[in-house]
Amino acid sequence: MKATERSTIATAFQEISKRAVAHVRELKQNKPYILVGAATCGRAAGALDVLKTFREEIKKRNLDCPVIEVGCMGHCYAEPIVIIGKPGYPPVCYGYVNPVIAERLVNEFILGENPCPEFVIGALEANDILPSFQDFPRAKYEQKIILKNCGHIDPTDIEQYIAAGGYTGLAKAIDMPPEAIINEIKKSGLRGRGGAGFPAGRKWQYGRDAKGTTKYIICNADEGDPGAFVDRAILESDPHSVIEGLIIAGYAVGARYGYIYVRAEYPLAVERVGIALKQSKKLKLSGSNILGSNFNFDIRIFQGSGAFVCGEATAMANSIEGKAGTPRPRPPRMTTSGLFGKPTVVNNVKTLAYVPQIIKNGASWFIKTGTKDSPGTAVFALAGKIVNTGMVEVPMGTTLRQIIFDVGSGIPNKKLFKAVQIGGPSGGCLPEASLDLPVDFDSLQNAGAIMGSGGMVICDEDDCMVEIARYFLEFTQRESCGKCTFCRLGTRQMLEILTDFTQGKGKLEDIDNLEKLAEEVKAGSLCGLGQTAPNPILTTLRYFRNEYEEHIKLGKCPALMCQHLIAYYILPDKCERSCDACIGSCTVEAITPNKKRIKVIDQEKCVKCGTCLKACPPQYNAIVKLSPPSEVPK
């Protein structure tokens, strides 16, 4: 690029940036403002009602206080979440907000001087008035790179993104030779966040070196794993970070077109990405002659039908081409022959979201965080038996124990930790003994799990490992495209065996059969879906084999989860004669009082729905589950 063009790019961006900063100053400076987290997670908890209340209250009182809809901050356990900024106070974050609380916050904090500490989760900055996030144990571990803007800026306002430093990376990138960008990404050691951890720089290099003039970049936002939602949250909360990364990738690889492949079940993400694309085009940050340079890059959104296998890169290419979404054999690599047979780079949402900041701050900044072979941060979606469900971003190398117990605040209801399932249906279950494992791509792989989509489901003593394996396998066998023998038929064979185990019909030799089949399906399947589907089985067999054996040998489910292997029983010495709570709760009339008015369950009639256990008042706590069912005294 010529020096003259270079200076025009910088000047053009300076103009845009100046305007954006002025816009945000006008919006927020010297006055109060309210941010309402209204991504899908917030909306499910009622964020739109809260938003409406704030708007009405502010309007009624004629206040100069913008109410801004933002994305997800990651504290999903406390949704709806609101941040209020007011001159003289640090910005304060409130949780579990409802319309009543919203009205009070306007009356007492916006109009008055009472920040309502009873609803505060934490102030965003350390201060002497209110507790701040810095005082939380999780603050010691959390470090936000790609979640930095999420929940803090309006995802439909490009100027808020720019004022927060956005598009600086792009402006810098198109002042650099493409090779230099690829080198920077290589130096940063950035690895793909879509599952396998393939080095992004190397993939870009393959794409750049591939023969041909038409090349594509695809942003993979299929996110089909049950329980995963980080990519959705980023697209809903900070779509420009992904778009900027995609454009930089396009420039580096020499691509003219980009696709964002989002599942159609993510309507809010589709809408926000659509708005963001229009805005970037209007400011000449995408489209033709980006920032006055001769670089052109157009981005299209492709809405997928939501098949899990379409997240696999070659199936995704088929799907965009209008063919059946089944995988193609490799080689050839996607970077040699991908979408429409052209060289194609596929990167995950998170991978692309890191790119602008790496270019802006330099590779040497990025590698300060994380481990040598897995630099940067890891983003997890915490779910299951954990106090703080939601998204967390921590440096790679943080241990599972720190993530689960310090960041996630541990297991609720004083239960014991049993296992953590990482990486969804392609991942694995790790036991207590793995808790001090520093989390990165390679350590997880060695333990039998994978980083995957970043889903982290925490299991406690009430979760049965055989049932967990069966649950994930049921998902993969249903989502198998059916093209290849091992996955189509092998996952079904394994599911049959696992189902037998959970129903007490297993035979001991079935364990060996299952293990052998699992190894075969892993080795024999055509694509990653089949190749990783056995992981939940292999890890539970590796770490919890005794649970399998108990199911088979004793007909016992130690976690008391597998319905066929348990019975409900009323402890006679705990049952209160005058109480009838369980009798009415039972839908099949299996409970009757005996002569002493102690309630007894007719095991023949019982359908094991568990309603009675919940109906029995906590002061009596007379109903228990027993396994095997023969434990019930005659």
Next chain:
Amino acid sequence: MKMVNLTIDGKKIKARPGEKLLWAALDNGIYIPNLCAIKDKPEPNAACRLCWVEIEGNKEPVTACTIEVADGMVVNIRGQNALALARAGFELLMASHALDCAHCSANGVCELQKIAKTLKCSLKPRRLRLLLRDLSVDDSNPLFTLDPNKCVLCGRCVWECRKSKEKAVLGFAHRGFDRVLTTFGDEPIEERCMNCSTCVEVCPTGALAFKEGKKSADIA
């Protein structure tokens, strides 16, 4: 054209550069079990997962239909790991195949029988359980029947049928275990079939079979 030299099971052969290993072997009289490979289809299906071979220098077995020949390549088609995978795949197929050789018109020419012989394994699954689907047989066509319970989903018939646009009667529907060879909207084959019966000729099993007394020469 400069030919590529390679060795398969000790036999030295020549192949065109870019040729897939499976075809190089077959063309030289070396049989590697296969069902889904189609010579004139540019992209291999790689679906049946039976054509496993071991290549010197590679840790894991690979599918011969997806690997291009290379100069100096040394291939072992009887390696233990390759055979184990091929047998495992074959047993999976047979566990969901309505086995009835005695009454099947393909008896004697069926490729499943040939593969069992090559792999030295039984047609009846020993380790796996039978998972049959009991799908209905389509005998609407005057020349042939389609019994999806015998189909191994190789895709050969679909490829033949879709070569010309006006045909395109056969195709796959559904996902996973439910994947099935059928017609658009599951209508009887006869609705749109042009009776070319090439599908029957390419079918490696008895899934597509001429009716008693009919053969391809009977085309109207």
